[in-house]
Amino acid sequence: xxxxxxxxxxxxxxxxxxxxxxxxxxxxxxxxxxxxxxxxxxxxxxxxxxxxxxxxxxxxxxxxxxxxxxxxxxxxxxxxxxxxxxxxxxxxxxxxxxxxxxxxxxxxxxxxxxxxxxxxxxxxxxxxxxxxxxxxxxxxxxxxxxxxxxxxxxxxxxxxxxxxxxxxxxxxxxxxxxxxxxxxxxxxxxxxxxxxxxxxxxxxxxxxxxxxxxxxxxxxxxxxxxxxxxxxxxxxxxxxxxxxxxxxxxxxxxxxxxxxxxxxxxxxxxxxxxxxxxxxxxxxxxxxxxxxxxxxxxxxxxxxxxxxxxxxxxxxxxxxxxxxxxxxxxxxxxxxxxxxxxxxxxxxxxxxxxxxxxxxxxxxxxxxxxxxxxxxxxxxxxxxxxxxxxxxxxxxxxxxxxxx
Numbered sequence: 001x002x003x004x005x006x007x008x009x010x011x012x013x014x015x016x017x018x019x020x021x022x023x024x025x026x027x028x029x030x031x032x033x034x035x036x037x038x039x040x041x042x043x044x045x046x047x048x049x050x051x052x053x054x055x056x057x058x059x060x061x062x063x064x065x066x067x068x069x070x071x072x073x074x075x076x077x078x079x080x081x082x083x084x085x086x087x088x089x090x091x092x093x094x095x096x097x098x099x100x101x102x103x104x105x106x107x108x109x110x111x112x113x114x115x116x117x118x119x120x121x122x123x124x125x126x127x128x129x130x131x132x133x134x135x136x137x138x139x140x141x142x143x144x145x146x147x148x149x150x151x152x153x154x155x156x157x158x159x160x161x162x163x164x165x166x167x168x169x170x171x172x173x174x175x176x177x178x179x180x181x182x183x184x185x186x187x188x189x190x191x192x193x194x195x196x197x198x199x200x201x202x203x204x205x206x207x208x209x210x211x212x213x214x215x216x217x218x219x220x221x222x223x224x225x226x227x228x229x230x231x232x233x234x235x236x237x238x239x240x241x242x243x244x245x246x247x248x249x250x251x252x253x254x255x256x257x258x259x260x261x262x263x264x265x266x267x268x269x270x271x272x273x274x275x276x277x278x279x280x281x282x283x284x285x286x287x288x289x290x291x292x293x294x295x296x297x298x299x300x301x302x303x304x305x306x307x308x309x310x311x312x313x314x315x316x317x318x319x320x321x322x323x324x325x326x327x328x329x330x331x332x333x334x335x336x337x338x339x340x341x342x343x344x345x346x347x348x349x350x351x352x353x354x355x356x357x358x359x360x361x362x363x364x365x366x367x368x369x370x371x372x373x374x375x376x377x378x379x380x381x382x383x384x385x386x387x388x389x390x391x392x393x394x395x396x397x398x399x400x401x402x403x404x
Contacts, residue, residue, distance in 0.1 A: 113139045113226055117234040117247030118256075119152065120375075124175050129212070130154040131236050131245030135164060136252065143225035149217040150206050155245070156238045157212045161205040163237035165197045166222065170231050172246035172375055178233045184223025196222050206236070231399065248375075250399075256291040256374040260382040260395030262303060266327045281305055281360070283393035287315060287382050288400070291374035299352070299366050303393070306360040307386045314385035315354055316347040317370060317397070321379045324394035330381050336371025346370050354384075 116136040121129075133152035140146065148164060156162055168179035181197040188194045197204050203218040229249055236245030250256070262285050285303035292298060301315050319331030333347040346352070346368050354364040370377070377397060384393030 114252055115139075115226070115229060115249040116252035117249045119234075119236060119245045119247045120172065120373075122175075122235065122243040122246045123173060123178075125242070125244055127238075127242065127244065129156060129238070129244050133214075135234055135236075135247065137166070137229065137234075137249060139226040139229075145219055145221035146226075147217055147219055148204070150214060152206065152208070152214040152236070152245075153212060155206070155208050155212050155214055155236060157208055157210050159206070159208045159214075159239050162208065162214075162239055163197070163235070163241070164204050164206050164218075165235050165237070166224075166229060166249070167233040167235050169233040170248070172233050172248060175243075178235060178243070178246060182222060182224055182229070182232055187223040196220070257288065257400050258290070258374070258378055258397040259286055259288045259400040260397045261286055262382070262384055262393045262395040263324065265383070265391045265394045266324055266330075281307060281386075281392055283384055285362075287384070287395060287397075289317075289377070289397060291377065295371075295373055296367050296369045297377065299368065301354045301362055301364050301366075301384075303354065303356075303363075303384065304359075304361045306356050306362060306384070306392070308356060308358050308360045310354070310356040310360075310362075310387045312350050312353040312355060313387055314347070314383075314389070315352055315366075316383050316385070317377060318381045318383050320381040322396060324381060324396060327391075330383065330391075330394065334370060334372070334377070334380050343371070 114136060116134055119131045119133050119135065121131060131152060132154045133150070135148065135150045135152070138147045138149070150164060166182045168182045169177050171177040181195055183196050185194075188196055192198065196202060202220075204220050205218070206214040207216060208214040230251070232249050234247050234249055235243050238244050262283055264281075264283055282305040283303060284305050285301070287303070288300045290298050297317075299315065307313065317334040319334050320329050324330065333345055335343070335346050337343055347370070351366055352368045353366065354362040356362045378399065380397055382395045382397055383391050386392045
């Protein structure tokens, strides 16, 4: 190899003026023709012996100097070796990355099979305990059993077998709405002795420390799948069976979300068009609200058929519940009043408002704190106002799965 370099260096200046660009392009063409198959991602083969590599060059480009021919062969060998090494390493990395992705995909559980309940004090409970925390329920893909994970505080101290049960009810507002244990009677039977939540060896209990903190998990099966469990009440018990805590099971990624479908405000007639001065309106669209961890309500009003060019027109939660059919029961603004503090009406501020364009459409977000949590705002009436305060639209806040 040193003698080759010396020979090349001794070439005349005229010989050194060879068109290096043409030479490089020709060598590249030779390398591409030497690859046996581009589909083979790991092995490169030359169609002819390496010592004949220069024959790939066009005849007019062949050099008569043996030493320069040898140098070109060495150059081709080094380029091919470099390309092969880079290609193989790249393929190995790509295959390993795909294996890692496949592994993660196989072990990742869809969010849709997880439910969670944020715990609060059970309705009408008058004891000293104040349960807080979250209980999550993760279903297996075949829906036959689920893992219950609890992280609680404020529960009974040193409890060895305090119940954690899913109930039939869809509300924690009142005791009579929570109902009894949720389980499939066609599998377990319909008598109390067959209740999987009440069996003496049932795993559905939490164990707490001397400070009233509980954190563990258990596996349970009640013959009810993920979809039928959505929205049900999860109840915490004291050691004597007293119900001390309650929370509703929802998708943890879209919890505490409400939506009202807006229509015309009731006026006693059947006309779906509302009059506002000389303008006839037909309000429609949705108002969504999500209760955040600190109790603040985040709203998104997506409306049309409203008063054109309305600036800071009101969107408020009112006292009425369940229906917009009767204007007489919709009531005034819904917010918590305090005995010790004269609270200002949060709906009377410019915060809880929307603005429309010239076509009467609105797409607006805002935040309000009215002192009530998700449960206390659910099923209440949302009222949409015009520029002068006239009630022009109405809808009822219902549970929904998504916040937009």
